[in-house]
Every structure is written in structure tokens, then in C-alpha cells.
Amino acid sequence: DSGVTQTPKHLITATGQRVTLRCSPRSGDLSVYWYQQSLDQGLQFLIQYYNGEERAKGNILERFSAQQFPDLHSELNLSSLELGDSALYFCASSPRLAGTQETQYFGPGTRLLVL
């Protein structure tokens, strides 16, 4: 158990809908990362937040947005869903000590199926 929690575990929805995925980082971790993992694909970095602020953007679609709240949990919002958005969505966290590279601790993921 990494200490990172994600809810829900599974989500089935229809095209055009909007969903929110939730992540709670490890206790004390300030940085949260979101990744998308499609079938037979590697991990695609979406976005990073550090202590409530957006720090980096990867291959995140405009239909997707995220935020990190004062209690450090994060939410990833996916809107106008398309079939191709079906994937595993992972959240990871790290302590974010300045000037060092840190291990990212991954949650168990949310499996999204868009029908």
C-alpha cells in the first residue's frame, strides 16, 4: 500500500458526460501528479500540482482540468467524455523537497469506461 488513495476504483459513464476523479496523497506529500494509462500504452503525464498550485502540464486535453485543494487532495475533472477517454487514471504524490528528484508513489488508479 503506497498511502495514496483514489476514488472511485471504477467508473462507467456515457459519452458527453462529466466525471470527477479524486486523489488523496500520502500524508505530508505536497506534490500530486495525474497520469493516464490507455490499453497497451505507457503512462502519459497529464498535470502536476504542488501545494495547491499548478506546476507542470503534459498531454492534458482542454476538456480535462484539475485542482489541488488546501488539504492537498486533488481532483481531476473530465468533461465531454469520448470513447477514447476510457483508460486507467493514476494519481501519484511525492514530498517535493526542493532540488531533489523524488520517488513518486502511485495510487491504485481509477478505471474509467466511457460507453
Next chain:
Amino acid sequence: GENVEQHPSTLSVQEGDSAVIKCTYSDSASNYFPWYKQELGKGPQLIIDIRSNVGEKKDQRIAVTLNKTAKHFSLHITETQPEDSAVYFCAASPSSFGGYQKVTFGTGTKLQVIP
């Protein structure tokens, strides 16, 4: 930006044999190279990492080697066991600045250990 290539995409070995997974990276600024193991239905977990000031690191049956000149690094698993069966991801990351750490992942290697 960084590009990480990983080979092979699938690997089958007999129990007790060794397994080797290779990665190359493009950005000479990358100096941190973690390896993650992802078991079915779970999030990736760090199994070993290496920094650019070290050429080799070992942890029991797992070792990682780094050749900075050639920009490649490898994961070696000796005396493989069925529980080693999983998808393995390599990754590369440059030094972090101002709370931003970009990690680029390889596309993954599905390792099957045959009893």
C-alpha cells in the same frame, strides 16, 4: 523534450533465468532513472532507482546499470520467480527546479516468468 524508449515490449523467461530490460533516453540533462513494477490491477511501484553519479546499483535480485555516455540504462533481474511477472516501466527525470519534476516513462515491458 525527453524521449524514453524501452525494449523489449514483452519478455518471457523460464523461472530461475535472468531477465534484462533496456531503455534509452535522449535528454542529457536527465540524471535520475527510476524503475517501476506494475502488477495487474495495481498502480506502479518503485523497485529501484539510480542517479547519474552512479554506474550500477543492486538490491538483492535486482540491479540497474547506467551508461551516461551512451544514454542507456538497464534493469537486470536474476533468479526470476513467478511473482516477478508484471509490467516494468523505466523512467528518466532531470533535476527538479522550483517544485517541478518532469518524469518521462518508457512504454513498458510485460515480463512473464514461466514456472
